[in-house]
Amino acid sequence: MDRVYAWTAEHPLAVAVLQYGTFFIVCLVLAVTLATMAWLQVVRDMRIKNRNDVLQRVNVSERTSGPRTIVGFLHPFANAFGGGERVLYEAIASHQRLDPAVFCVVYTGQLDPLPDGATKDEIIAKAKERFGITLDPAKLEFLPLKYCNMTGDKYWSRFTLLGQTLGTIWMAQDAMSRLIPDVFIDTTGHAFVLPIVKRVAKDVRVGSYVHYPTVSTDMLARVQQRRAGHTNSDAVAKSALLSTAKLYYYRLFALAYGWALRHADVLAVNGSWTRAHIEQIMRHRPFRSDRKDSEIPPIHVVYPPCDTTSFAVFPLQGRKQSDIVSLAQFRPEKEHSTQLKIIKALLDAHPELRSGENAPRLVMIGSVRGREDAVRVARLRGQAEELGIDKHVVFEVDATFERLVQLVGRSSIGLSTMVDEHFGINVVEFMAAGLITLSHASAGPLLDIAVPVDGKPTGFHAKDVNEYAETLYKLITLNTGESLDIRQRARQRAIETFGVPSFVQSWRSGLWDVLRGHDSKKD
Template sequence: MILLYVTLLYAVSRALALSVTILDHNQMLILALFVYAAVSGLVSLAIPWLLLSLYFTRIRSTNVSRRNHALKQLGITITDNLRLVGFFHPYCNAGGGGERVLWTAIALFQRNEPDVVPVVYSGDIDATKEEILAKVKARFDIALDPTKIILVFLRHRKLVEDSTWPFFTLLGQSIGSMFLAWEAMNKLIPDLYIDTMGYAFTFHVVTWVANIPSGAYVHYPTISTDMLRRVQSRQRGHTNSNAISSSYILSSAKLMYYRFFMYYYSSSLRSAVFLMVNSSWTKNHVDSVLSHSDPFIDFLHFFVPPLLILRYLTSQNKSPVASSRIVYPPCDTREMAKFPLTNREKVIVSVAQFRPEKEHATQLYALHELVTRHPVYRVQGKEVKLAMIGGSRNEEDASRVANLRSLAKELELEDRVEFLVNAPYADMLLQLSRASIGMNTMVDEHFGINVVEYMAAGVIPVVHASAGPLNDIVVPFNGMPTGYHAKTSKEFAEVLHTALSLTSEEDSAIRERARTWAAKRFSEGEFEKGWDGSGWKRWL
């Protein structure tokens, strides 16, 4: 509280010093009354803050019994060296690339860190621990020891779902994630907290409640300078609807909302003690957020006491992270590398969760363009088919799958498109072993672990010309191409035709190059080296 009042006095003095030069006598009087009211209000916050501090202390003191109970249930002997590392991943049962990172990291802990017990905070209350680990084995072929992992189930995951926040979605989900982190810390406090889903605002809750260090593996920044620029230039996009981009007033209001959000998101990321990112694109954006400043919002803090309090509460970390470290996601290239490179069928595969940003509709339009422009692919024996493989997390995803089926029918492609929803790992491997091409149409795909899987399996990647697939994955190897890039459905159709028209020598060569590059750069071994070098150990 003393620090809070010192900060307040400093802010008041700064505000008064600035006001002398820009306000007249009457405005000065109004400001003085405002400051008096604000200070009086802050004094009245002393008792609630004291009660909160006592509440947080109680949670920490009672955590010992909860911790010992969880360990005894697993049959683990409690020693002084034993440490718990918590992974905040409310959708741990989703079966996507982010989940592969989570479970590969936990498998690494189980193999190499005998004194560390992983704790996964999951919102999958409709599944048991055994069912979740069985799906991990089926989807990723990762075998985990259930006696060396704790699953803590969170009952309020709906608070971080898009559907819960139709307006101010970023803010709503961030507030929801803070409540979810509060629920997590109430149930079990680890020795180190790692967010693996992109909920940076939870760091503050973990600091307040648990007083432990926080780190993260960032797949995608919650907000970026690109998003601010798109709103400022009134560019329509996935995160900027036509209703807002066409209105100057709404665009200006949204820009201010984004500026405030970026300011506090930057503060949240800086409160981490280490940050891993999955690609050079993500690193550039995260490092940009870490160094972000907004003089206007800084100035507002000296006139709006609630903002001053918020700033104080979100800047408590004494060892803030300065930059992020690239740790490429793991890909199990060993099994896929056994697939033959020849005698592939004219099958295009798409491996991606049925989320809106994955742009699955673009794939259907591209296939329609391909068979329209090149009728040879309609001829029996030469027809091209598309296999869409992906996880469906909830009702919204299921609805998207239904819409895609309707679109395929509308484009007269229903006989050429197969949907494999929540398919087991073995089925995905079967599709990759026979397919010729793998397609990824997401704009600014932060990394694209599915693209690495295409290449490891000897499937020619055809990807969107942006972010991870462009800059990190589908890049020349020994000066020669490892795949193709496109942006529009028409461009995708043309590069699909190019890939399908290669001579047998060109076809084998590009598949071999892609596989060699994937195995060399994106193996589980490379991921483990990066994870171990991230600096997480010294915070235990």
């Protein structure tokens, strides 16, 4: 104690800073708590008014036409029109067809007057054009949100997960300020929205459709093993200190992520790989044994809806076996560059394929979300020229749905190169169109989609460029009879397992019945 008294006598300024700093922190925490309580009260007081305002926009009055169940879908980038948006709009369309008393609201940031925004009518028209989904504007409304850009990975150059979480929290507060629904469904995997919605209104039933885990055990392993990748830069992978720091950062985030997910009444996931990771994250607690099942919300596999009908109209015979197609947004994780290297490796190993009837032709179909994607396409074109394969590669950027179906329907082989593709709608569409698929030997395509039927293949998988090239050569030179058998099995599996009817059934029994308080087992 004498040493402590001596230190305080010698450093009175440091002691004062500690004392006043502690007082400042206490005051800050108290101010934030009081502000949050005040905000919650205001939001709750405005609940009925906001509800009536939203319904009046489409001329709906609950006094005259009866009560509505408002289902709010959180989807910050509803104008992107990728696989996640297909899930969103098929789910809404199913409610419009089957639930007369349900009114759907989409919380999103891509509305006018944003540069990449669109009006309600434009979004509905795009859903029809891109997906063939018809939406009733009288049963649907879009609510504009702030802070959506803060939830994107491009907004944060450092501490991306933490930054996205802060953006998600701000976005969730904005959403609840605009409307408290009866049922809330997050369709993009923003888990930290769930506890906020539950805090605002405990009577709101909350669900989430998870396309992929924000943080997974694979990501933790990649950092721990110091392997470079999309989520682990070369600089971090090469540094033991940075890798250790990032590993602890990821572990802490995983704990918080699991805590947030446990606020859902029910979770839906797009496949076995995602389910396994989500369960692992929610069960994880470092200082105690695994959590009991009762502490974890039910998790149901709900495969994304795939338009198998549009693709299944094409004949299985009469295709040129060296016609290859890939279908994916031009994003870095889709590994388009790897596809070019595969064609290069194929031609190097089999130079006779550079010309003649069996010369491969790769059509790369994909959409461009903005300037970065456009630059990426330009680089891919340049890479094809550098590799000397530009005559074997065709780029189809932002193709219409009709054009997309036409290109896929006349091809023979479907190529997918994304590693740990959480599901893989493109692989399903290839199978429905009668293509023989060649995808990465991981996650959705390996575990759920192109799996053997009665011990016979419905598709093929590879792990690296050389294995891809070798398998591609086998598929190009496959005999007609065996090729036809594989195409038939693949199409049948795609239609029966991944079509829209299967999605609607799984959505309702796995997610909707729980959220509306209905036990499907009693039926």
